[in-house]
Amino acid sequence: MRNGKWFGHRLLTGFVLVAGVGVSAGFADAAGPPSTAGRCALTRGDAGDSSYKANAPVRSQVGTGFVLSGIVRSGIDCSIITRARVEFWLAGPNGYDDAHRGTVITDGTGRYRFESNVPGGGGWRPHIHLRIAVPGFRPLVTVYFPPPGAATGTFDLVLEPDV
Numbered sequence: 001m002r003n004g005k006w007f008g009h010r011l012l013t014g015f016v017l018v019a020g021v022g023v024s025a026g027f028a029d030a031a032g033p034p035s036t037a038g039r040c041a042l043t044r045g046d047a048g049d050s051s052y053k054a055n056a057p058v059r060s061q062v063g064t065g066f067v068l069s070g071i072v073r074s075g076i077d078c079s080i081i082t083r084a085r086v087e088f089w090l091a092g093p094n095g096y097d098d099a100h101r102g103t104v105i106t107d108g109t110g111r112y113r114f115e116s117n118v119p120g121g122g123g124w125r126p127h128i129h130l131r132i133a134v135p136g137f138r139p140l141v142t143v144y145f146p147p148p149g150a151a152t153g154t155f156d157l158v159l160e161p162d163v
Helices: 001-031
Strands: 066-074 085-092 095-105 111-116 126-131 140-144 150-154 157-159
Touching: 001 150, 085 111, 095 111, 140 157
Parallel strands: 066 150, 066 157
Antiparallel strands: 066 111, 085 095, 085 126, 126 140
């Protein structure tokens, strides 16, 4: 009987020891590398567009009928990026032209707003091209495809740091 008590006591001690290791390991994990939970998924870029023309005029409207807006954020921690230069170009009734190009600068909350005609496709799926440039981040060239019949769209942009 005495050996039985000893075995039971040893088994109980072993259980407490294992439970203690589990709790201890939990604290060790919390002190490990910083969490990546605050990171935002980067906006996917495309290969660019031969219709791009640098230095689009600063203007938030090139037509009426469609409004695209969003927030520009950092891919490091999802923080907003103010004063980001967002260039837009889209096809007008006669294809790409200077009348359908514009640049907006994000405001103090990282927001942009651009108004245009309802994007045409010139035989392609309707779309708006964007190029975002911010010091300290890689330039991003991407495309927004509005849903059929939509008068507004939201396109948040997440930039990759230039490291």
